[in-house]
Amino acid sequence: MPELPEVEAIRRQLAASILGRSVERVRVHRRDVVRDLATRRLGRLSPGMLGAGQRVRRVDRRGKQLIVGFDGGHGLVVRLGMSGRIELVDAGRRRSVPPHRHVDWTIETGRGGSKLRMEFIDPRRFGGVHLFQSPEDLEQRLLVNLGPEATTIDPKALAARLKAGRRPIKAALLDQGMIAGIGNIYADEALFRAGIRPDRLVIDLDAGDLNRLAKSIRTTLALAIKAGGTTLRDHRLPDGSPGTFGLVHLAYGRSGEPCRSCGAIMSSDLVAARSTTWCDVCQA
Numbered sequence: 001m002p003e004l005p006e007v008e009a010i011r012r013q014l015a016a017s018i019l020g021r022s023v024e025r026v027r028v029h030r031r032d033v034v035r036d037l038a039t040r041r042l043g044r045l046s047p048g049m050l051g052a053g054q055r056v057r058r059v060d061r062r063g064k065q066l067i068v069g070f071d072g073g074h075g076l077v078v079r080l081g082m083s084g085r086i087e088l089v090d091a092g093r094r095r096s097v098p099p100h101r102h103v104d105w106t107i108e109t110g111r112g113g114s115k116l117r118m119e120f121i122d123p124r125r126f127g128g129v130h131l132f133q134s135p136e137d138l139e140q141r142l143l144v145n146l147g148p149e150a151t152t153i154d155p156k157a158l159a160a161r162l163k164a165g166r167r168p169i170k171a172a173l174l175d176q177g178m179i180a181g182i183g184n185i186y187a188d189e190a191l192f193r194a195g196i197r198p199d200r201l202v203i204d205l206d207a208g209d210l211n212r213l214a215k216s217i218r219t220t221l222a223l224a225i226k227a228g229g230t231t232l233r234d235h236r237l238p239d240g241s242p243g244t245f246g247l248v249h250l251a252y253g254r255s256g257e258p259c260r261s262c263g264a265i266m267s268s269d270l271v272a273a274r275s276t277t278w279c280d281v282c283q284a
């Protein structure tokens, strides 16, 4: 499931290609992936609601959500769910239609009439395209419950968000209302780097732990973004390339393998109802 680094890596590629460009045409192949909660509209979508005839004015991200905005301040939030991805291809290139392509946008590049096609593809359909009408609507309806961005979290903000709960620190990190962007992979990775066991209760963390954790969250995410994120199965960047951060994972997915730091065999169990891996020697 895409987390903050995967979505940010996607955002960076997209922004470089489509920001400021005009959307020539939008086609919706599967109506029920496009959601407009404001009006609960179930009838016809006008292509203009998805940006047709307008310029792309913003390509942003909040937590794990990708935001594309058009003229007049309206736009869409793309949620990738379990298996969603965005592909960016040369619209002139002949190729077979990818399965599970639900929406596509034809975008002018400004280079001698060549065009790009941006496609939203999602085999399992846990993701979707959510329309918003204005920046205020986006904030109030789609982003209101998100905590601060994990990429910039500092120890003070982390302590204030965590409070002194009796839940395991991993459960708190997965809570998007507490801090936005972290899922199962980056929770395990950040906790390993901080030397904190995933099942430690929040109430038992001291100032030193929170300092190390805030720093390790920022470091882990920055490295992962640079690597294009982690490709386990479905994640691809818009140009089709996979993320390579999985090659250097320290904890996630390494159950039964030797710790990269001390050589002890990595432990795993369910924590916060998610499979979780850690080192009994390096994490306390």
Ligand SMILES: [Zn+2]
Pocket: 259, 260, 261, 262, 263, 264, 279, 280, 281, 282, 283
């Ligand atoms: Zn170790």
